[in-house]
Amino acid sequence: MSAPEAPSVPTRRGFLGAGLRGALLFAAGAFTTLMGRHLRAERTVWQLDPYKCIACTNCATHCVLEQSAVKCVQFHPMCGYCKLCTGYFEPQPSGLNTGAExxxxxxxxxxxxxxxxxxxxxxxxxxxxxxxxKCVVGCVLFGNGSFALQVRHDRCLNCNECAIAIVCPAQAFSRVPASQPYQLKTREHQA
Amino acid sequence: MNRSRPPAAVNRRGFLARAARRLGWVGLAGLVTARSRAGAPQTGGEPALRYNLDRFTKTDPKYLRFEEVGRVPSPRASLRRVTVGPSGHWYLAAGNHVCQLHPRTGPGWEVTLASTVRCVSPGPEGDLLVGVRDHLEAFDARGQRRSTWAAPGPKAWLTGVCATARDVFVADAASRVVLHYDRGGTLLGRIGTRGAGRTGGVFVVPSPYFDVHAGPGEELWVANPGRHRLESFGLEGTPKTSWGVASFDLAGFCGCCNPAHFVRLRDGRFITSEKGIPRIKVYSATGEFEGVVAGPEAFPEYLDNLNRGPVGLDVAVDEAGQVLVADTLAGAVRIFRERPSA
Structure with a gap:
């Protein structure tokens, strides 16, 4: 007749070892799940919301490109085709002509x-x-706001951390689906 | 002689505690750095890249002819229009509602429409015409709906209405015409359609601000914002006269398209309201600049309103000759009285 086996005594080393094994297993599971989500997720790109933008000039000076990937775009369906366009002319121009001044x-x-x-x-x-x-301010302040800034995706490097988004005071930048890379203005939003 | 202190024994518990503390400090430092990078907006910008209106946002005190004497909060949000009826009642269009109130007795009735109210005009008998984007609705003096008028077109964008004893004039910013109806809602004509030799039409309306005002007498006044002037017509649509110039100076109308709203005092003078640089001014009956009712400094938040675009300040005149301004951002009607010395 064999003697009954004595219950194993828990040791600190055994406890820590089991804990480490559990943590490793959890990390492996989380990594697999995240990778799966990442592979399934649609590609995204940076874009700025024209209705949040305050045209602060940071887009011109903070992009990592020598000339910013953000450009002004003209939403022609919203344009009033004004003779005195406040997005084109300085306040109180000396004449309504194409003079640089x-x-x-x-x-x-x-x-x-x-x-x-x-x-x-x-x-x-x-x-x-x-x-x-600068033209966006003039157009939005007085007119229909048909001028707006947008990230042009033929230029944007799609940095992981957009240098303009970091300093954007209006927090107008966000990641949008690459299938709909532009945020358009509409007349419905007006007045 | 001092004995040297023995080195502290390294133990597992002490090692883990120290490591946790150090990790905590590193994490905290990282968080502070990230916050300081994200939370420090840089709005200064290069001066050459900034649109500068500073020199137009101060009014010379010698031109101020009116002073603010009171404010009446709007019972509803999104105040857009204000007008005064023949019995002295005010009608405020705010959001989907029209609220009647009297400055002395307080709120009266209120009507709710299916969409945003864009213009209101009381008739001479206390009845009310209310314009939503594409049609008019008629109410009696107790606020009961009497009729709904047919939309003048699929793209109609009504921005102004004016009722007289016999006629109703409606400004449609989409088709850039003033529609002439009888009081029953029958369309009698269109003012401002393209005529022979005129390619661009009469009215230039780049944005949905297009106001109309009838009287006194057989005279219709229409804002022509793209041409920066007010124009008068006979009630049948014959052009009569016009005045106004484009200028950022006080005497002119600023921006691409102004005046946004206007009204007439009993003595025939004009009160005009501009958007962009918010300023309300008074002109003589023949269009000479007389002074300022309220300058841009009275509406500072309107100059810092890039997210919403320009907001027009509707104006009305009460029986005492006070100018009422529908201040959308303040959600109140502001009352301006002419200074005795003016």
């Missing part, structure tokens, strides 16, 4: 073209635009 844009990146009287079309010359948003 009359233009809001510091780089002359807005093109003005006469349509039928008294309407004018305004287009952004993107290579010249530095994304300062």
């Amino acid at each position: 009359n233009q809001v844009c510091p780089t002359g990146a807005i093109q003005r073209r006469a349509l039928e009287d008294p309407y004018y079309e305004y287009r952004i010359d993107e290579p010249l635009c530095i994304g300062c948003g």
